[in-house]
Amino acid sequence: xxxxxxxxxxxxxxxxxxxxxxxxxxxxxxxxxxxxxxxxxxxxxxxxxxxxxxxxxxxxxxxxxxxxxxxxxxxxxxxxxxxxxxxxxxxxxxxxxxxxxxxxxxxxxxxxxxxxxxxxxxxxxxxxxxxxxxxxxxxxxxxxxxxxxxxxxxxxxxxxxxxxxxxxxxxxxxxxxxxxxxxxxxxxxxxxxxxxxxxxxxxxxxxxxxxxxxxxxxxxxxxxxxxxxxxxxxxxxxxxxxxxxxxxxxxxxxxxxxxxxxxxxxxxxxxxxxxxxxxxxxxxxxxxxxxxxxxxxxxxxxxxxxxxxxxxxxxxxxxxxxxxxxxxxxxxxxxxxxxxxxxxxxxxxxxxxxxxxxxxxxxxxxxxxxxxxxxxxxxx
Amino acid sequence: xxxxxxxxxxxxxxxxxxxxxxxxxxxxxxxxxxxxxxxxxxxxxxxxxxxxxxxxxxxxxxxxxxxxxxxxxxxxxxxxxxxxxxxxxxxxxxxxxxxxxxxxxxxxxxxxxxxxxxxxxxxxxxxxxxxxxxxxxxxxxxxxxxxxxxxxxxxxxxxxxxxxxxxxxxxxxxxxxxxxxxxxxxxxxxxxxxxxxxxxxxxxxxxxxxxxxxxxxxxxxxxxxxxxxxxxxxxxxxxxxxxxxxxxxxxxxxxxxxxxxxxxxxxxxxxxxxxxxxxxxxxxxxxxxxxxxxxxxxxxxxxxxxxxxxxxxxxxxxxxxxxxxxxxxxxxxxxxxxxxxxxxxxxxxxxxxxxxxxxxxxxxxxxxxxxxxxxxxxxx
Numbered sequence: 001x002x003x004x005x006x007x008x009x010x011x012x013x014x015x016x017x018x019x020x021x022x023x024x025x026x027x028x029x030x031x032x033x034x035x036x037x038x039x040x041x042x043x044x045x046x047x048x049x050x051x052x053x054x055x056x057x058x059x060x061x062x063x064x065x066x067x068x069x070x071x072x073x074x075x076x077x078x079x080x081x082x083x084x085x086x087x088x089x090x091x092x093x094x095x096x097x098x099x100x101x102x103x104x105x106x107x108x109x110x111x112x113x114x115x116x117x118x119x120x121x122x123x124x125x126x127x128x129x130x131x132x133x134x135x136x137x138x139x140x141x142x143x144x145x146x147x148x149x150x151x152x153x154x155x156x157x158x159x160x161x162x163x164x165x166x167x168x169x170x171x172x173x174x175x176x177x178x179x180x181x182x183x184x185x186x187x188x189x190x191x192x193x194x195x196x197x198x199x200x201x202x203x204x205x206x207x208x209x210x211x212x213x214x215x216x217x218x219x220x221x222x223x224x225x226x227x228x229x230x231x232x233x234x235x236x237x238x239x240x241x242x243x244x245x246x247x248x249x250x251x252x253x254x255x256x257x258x259x260x261x262x263x264x265x266x267x268x269x270x271x272x273x274x275x276x277x278x279x280x281x282x283x284x285x286x287x288x289x290x291x292x293x294x295x296x297x298x299x300x301x302x303x304x305x306x307x308x309x310x311x312x313x314x315x316x317x318x319x320x321x322x323x324x325x326x327x328x329x330x331x332x333x334x335x336x337x338x339x340x341x342x343x344x345x346x347x348x349x350x351x352x353x354x355x356x357x358x359x360x361x362x363x364x365x366x367x368x369x370x371x372x373x374x375x376x377x378x379x380x
Numbered sequence: 381x382x383x384x385x386x387x388x389x390x391x392x393x394x395x396x397x398x399x400x401x402x403x404x405x406x407x408x409x410x411x412x413x414x415x416x417x418x419x420x421x422x423x424x425x426x427x428x429x430x431x432x433x434x435x436x437x438x439x440x441x442x443x444x445x446x447x448x449x450x451x452x453x454x455x456x457x458x459x460x461x462x463x464x465x466x467x468x469x470x471x472x473x474x475x476x477x478x479x480x481x482x483x484x485x486x487x488x489x490x491x492x493x494x495x496x497x498x499x500x501x502x503x504x505x506x507x508x509x510x511x512x513x514x515x516x517x518x519x520x521x522x523x524x525x526x527x528x529x530x531x532x533x534x535x536x537x538x539x540x541x542x543x544x545x546x547x548x549x550x551x552x553x554x555x556x557x558x559x560x561x562x563x564x565x566x567x568x569x570x571x572x573x574x575x576x577x578x579x580x581x582x583x584x585x586x587x588x589x590x591x592x593x594x595x596x597x598x599x600x601x602x603x604x605x606x607x608x609x610x611x612x613x614x615x616x617x618x619x620x621x622x623x624x625x626x627x628x629x630x631x632x633x634x635x636x637x638x639x640x641x642x643x644x645x646x647x648x649x650x651x652x653x654x655x656x657x658x659x660x661x662x663x664x665x666x667x668x669x670x671x672x673x674x675x676x677x678x679x680x681x682x683x684x685x686x687x688x689x690x691x692x693x694x695x696x697x698x699x700x701x702x703x704x705x706x707x708x709x710x711x712x713x714x715x716x717x718x719x720x721x722x723x724x725x726x727x728x729x730x731x732x733x734x735x736x737x738x739x740x741x742x743x744x745x746x747x748x749x750x751x752x753x754x755x756x757x758x759x760x
Contacts, residue, residue, distance in 0.1 A: 040625030122529070123622065123682075149502070152536065155529070156580040158629055162536065200536040242503065245420030249538055301681065302503075 001051050001075070001142065002173065003031075005064045006044040006131060014047040018062035022070060025063065027051070036168045038159065041124040046168055056190075071139040076109040080333070082190040083108040086293075086326040088233070088269020089116040089148065091300025092126070092133050095323045098343045099299045100137050103325050105347035110189055111141055114269040115148025115199065115233030119300050120165065122153050127165050145170055146196040147183050148233040148269060150300075162200070172196065177216055184209045186216050192330060193225040195263070199233040199270075203250045210253065217261040226333040226360040228263045230290070235268035237277050237292045239316045242305035243270050255282065259289055262359040262366065265328070265338075269296035272305040273321040274340050276352060280315055288365035291356060293338070295326045318352045334361035381431050381455070381522065382553065383411075385444045386424040386511060394427040398442035402450060405443065407431070416548045418539065421504040426548055436570075451519040456489040460713070462570040463488040466673075466706040468613070468649020469496040469528065471680025472506070472513050475703045478723045479679045480517050483705050485727035490569055491521050494649040495528025495579065495613030499680050500545065502533050507545050525550055526576040527563050528613040528649060530680075542580070552576065557596055564589045566596050572710060573605040575643070577612040579650075583630045590633065597641040606713040606740040608643045610670070615648035617657050617672040619696045622685035623650050635662065639669055642739040642746065645708070645718075649676035652685040653701040654720050656732060660695055668745035671736060673718070675706045698732045714741035 003016045014033045017025030031049030035042065047064065054060065056078035063070050076082065085108045090096055103111075118130030134143075151166040153159070167182045174185035183198035195216065203209050220228060234243065236251035247268065258266065259281045274297050281289035297304070304321040312319070324342040331337065340352040359365045383396045394413045397405030411429030415422065427444065434440065436458035443450050456462065465488045470476055483491075498510030514523075531546040533539070547562045554565035563578035575596065583589050600608060614623065616631035627648065638646065639661045654677050661669035677684070684701040692699070704722040711717065720732040739745045 039623070039628070125621075149535070155626070156532065156542065157582055157584075158626070202537055204537075241505075243419070246535070246538070248419065 001054055001073075002048055002171070003051060003062065003064060004046065004048045004169070004171070006046050006128070006169075007065060008044050010045050012045060012047070012065040014049055015066050016049040016051050016062055016064055017066065018051055018060050020058065020060060022061045022072070025061070034168055036164055038122070038124045038164060043124070043165075043168065044128070048171060073140050073142075074109070076142065076189045078190060080191055080330055082110075082192060082330045084110050084112050084328040084330075086112045086114070086231075086267050086295050086328060087298050088114040088267075089272055089296040089300045090134075090298035091116070091119045092130050093299050093301050095299030095343065096133065097299075099297075099323055099325055100134070102341055102343055102347055104137060108141065108327065111137070111143040112194070112231055112267065113143060113145040114231040114267050114295070115146055116150045116269055116296070116298075116300060117145060117148070117166070117170070119150050120153070121150055122155060124165060127169060131169070144187065144194065144196065145172065146231055146233065147198060147200055149200060152200060179212050180208060184212065188225055190330075191225050191333060192227040192229060193220050195228070195230040197230055197232040197254070199247065199250055203253045205253060210257075213254065213257055217257060220261065222262075222360045226358050227330055227336065228261060228359075229328075230258055230263050230266045232266070232268055234270045235292065235294045236266065237280055237315065238268075238271055238294060239275065239309045239313050239319060240271045240273050240294075240305045240321075241307045241309060242272070246270065259286075262288060263290045264336075264356065264359050266290045266292050267326075268292070268294050269298075270294075271296045272300065272302060273297055273308075273319065274324060274326075274352070275319040276317050276338075276340070276354065277315050278317055283315075285315060288359060288362070293326065295340075297321075297323050298325070299323045299343070320351070322351075324351065334358050381434055381453075382428055382551070383431060383442065383444060384426065384428045384549070384551070386426050386508070386549075387445060388424050390425050392425060392427070392445040394429055395446050396429040396431050396442055396444055397446065398431055398440050400438065400440060402441045402452070405441070414548055416544055418502070418504045418544060423504070423545075423548065424508070428551060453520050453522075454489070456522065456569045458570060460571055460710055462490075462572060462710045464490050464492050464708040464710075466492045466494070466611075466647050466675050466708060467678050468494040468647075469652055469676040469680045470514075470678035471496070471499045472510050473679050473681050475679030475723065476513065477679075479703055479705055480514070482721055482723055482727055484517060488521065488707065491517070491523040492574070492611055492647065493523060493525040494611040494647050494675070495526055496530045496649055496676070496678075496680060497525060497528070497546070497550070499530050500533070501530055502535060504545060507549060511549070524552065524567065524574065524576065526552075526611055526613065527578060527580055529580060532580060559592050560588060564592065568605055570710075571605050571713060572607040572609060573600050575608070575610040577610055577634070579613040579627065579630055583633045585633060590637075593634065593637055597637060600641065602642075602740045606738050607710055607716065608641060608739075609708075610638055610643050610646045612646070612648055614650045615672065615674045616646065617660055617695065618648075618651055618674060619655065619689045619693050619699060620651045620653050620674075620685045620701075621687040621689060622652070626650065639666075642668060643670045644736065644739050646670040646672050647706075648672070648674050649678075650674075651676045652680065652682060653677055653688075653699065654704060654706075654732070655699040656697050656718075656720070656734065657695050658697055663695075665695060668739060668742070673706065675720075677701075677703050678705070679703045679723070700731070702731075704731065714738050
């Protein structure tokens with residue numbers, strides 16, 4: 001687990017003290033720090049400290065920099081059930097605050113964010129205010145993110161490199177999955193293997209991302225991680241009139257990899273609405289393809305994407321432009337429950353709800369995959 | 381004069397009929413058309429028709445595509461007085477609508493826009509809604525624009541080229557000034573030579589823009605155009621806490637060119653506030669330098685840049701975060717009047733007002749410039 005925080009004081013040590021009892025920090029870890037410039041903006045001292053090993057499903061208390069307030073977080077369980085919150089296009093509006101409040105109204109284990117965090121869009125102080133906004137939540141649970149277009153922040157002639165703030169502030173454990181870029185990686189939690197893909201870095205067949213994804217999928221062991229889930233920013237399937245076609249090049253490049261690997265679910269953001277599709281492969285309903293869900297309804301300042309194409313595609317099973325968040329509760333190796341929660345409803349109300357059977361447990365789909373999975377192995 | 385409009389109907393001819401009497405179109409011009417794709421978005425048929433020659437200070441009536449409603453516009457005068465509206469960072473909010481209404485409350489000749497038009501930010505239909513919003517104004521007077529960061533709209537891997545929509549929808553007469561890019565050009569109106577510079581394309585000493593600017597300045601005849609004015613997006617001088625330093629690389633590259641040429645005024649946008657400086661060269665008050673004005677208070681959705689640095693620099697003479705617009709009324713060869721008008725005031729109220737003496741009429745500054753101007757000539 002990595003703890004990240006930022007201090008104005010350059011002398012604050014990159015140290016996290018932690019333990020299972022409030023106020024008693026039996027463990028200590030020292031990490032690294034970085035900072036960045038963006039024109040005349042200078043970031044604070046950005047600390048990143050890896051702590052652990054940690055026990056599963058355990059609450060730890062910790063403080064950062066040897067002083068300051070105590071925080072606590074709960075580690076994910078080692079076994080099912082396992083509950084994710086999934087939510088993209090967060091921003092930092094009053095809608096965002098409402099969404100986060102709803103997210104926190106019931107327990108969960110890991111926060112998955114398919115891109116578009118702060119909407120700083122080159123205004124660097126907005127990364128700091130975003131950090132302050134999410135601190136009460138991101139300090140309590142692991143937040144795993146991948147990049148959206150609002151993280152790009154390149155600036156012609158002066159800052160041609162993209163993702164300066166994102167990479168400095170939100171480093172993900174990409175090296176552990178063999179990735180060479182913070183823009184795509186994978187991780188495992190309990191019985192789930194999560195692919196965090198990059199819509200805004202090369203994804204074509206000769207790209208580093210593509211080769212990494214091939215290798216990563218070849219190493220997935222569906223016996224220990226029966227659930228295989230992908231996140232990316234620009235949706236491959238989308239019947240909203242906003243952002244039509246923006247995920248198409250990536251879909252054409254990578255859909256077969258995910259299909260052959262029997263990915264269970266693909267979450268996207270980008271479109272500021274909620275939409276759930278049936279299982280799909282290559283624009284056709286396919287019981288062995290992933291279920292596609294767009295969950296870009298976090299609350300950013302651009303507002304909702306109000307208009308869907310008419311008539312509705314039969315592939316699209318539920319669609320609505322309302323702010324809210326999603327929850328994926330994996331009950332066991334074979335069953336999971338997905339629910340969508342509007343900000344405008346009371347916390348317990350599930351506006352959409354569907355049971356999902358894992359493809360690993362599907363006799364129809366799994367034999368085929370094992371074969372093709374072996375094929376992929378052969379290439380390495 | 382170029383008339384641009386967009387039709388859904390691909391069969392609409394790129395023809396403008398016009399004349400001095402309503403309903404009687406004695407003249408006709410045929411132009412060109414273009415269109416562009418951005419992912420699955422297809423623009424309408426974008427028509428561009430050059431009309432003329434036109435008489436100065438004359439109202440023309442016209443219609444586009446051989447049918448549809450009649451519009452009218454007034455051509456600028458051939459002699460002083462000449463009145464510009466100057467306004468950046470327009471967007472398409474209710475603030476924008478208020479600003480445009482105030483702009484139209486009194487007469488003017490030419491609209492100057494130092495970048496950030498629609499804030500479409502890759503959502504292409506927002507370029508269309510922006511067009512509909514400004515049509516009642518942009519159909520009546522010449523709108524001359526240069527690009528801001530919100531026009532960039534590049535998209536990693538899919539659309540690496542920038543300014544796709546801007547260049548297709550808002551072509552400026554760059555070829556007439558010897559420029560090879562729609563991102564920087566100059567034009568003349570009555571007795572003013574206007575430099576429309578590009579903050580988001582290369583401006584360094586070996587760049588095309590720099591060489592073009594050198595050549596363009598060498599050709600300015602201050603006898604026929606005593607006023608020399610520049611517009612660009614990211615301000616070179618700025619005491620707001622927003623966007624600090626973003627114009628600095630361009631200032632270091634180009635400030636001496638403008639100073640040696642005795643540019644009278646430099647207008648910028650980008651910072652969502654109003655700020656007027658004294659005459660400056662190289663961070664010092666200099667009576668032969670340009671007066672710098674930031675006028676990025678058009679009304680875009682990002683809101684105002686509320687915080688200025690404290691204490692105020694003595695170079696900054698007036699600064700305030702309020703939406704509004706500016707007017708530059710050139711009275712004659714030697715005197716002009718600049719005024720700033722808040723949206724929150726009645727139309728006639730001038731929140732800020734200053735008389736400007738042209739550098740061409742300054743004995744102290746002009747002799748020096750004539751020499752250096754000759755030096756520049758020698759290089760060609």
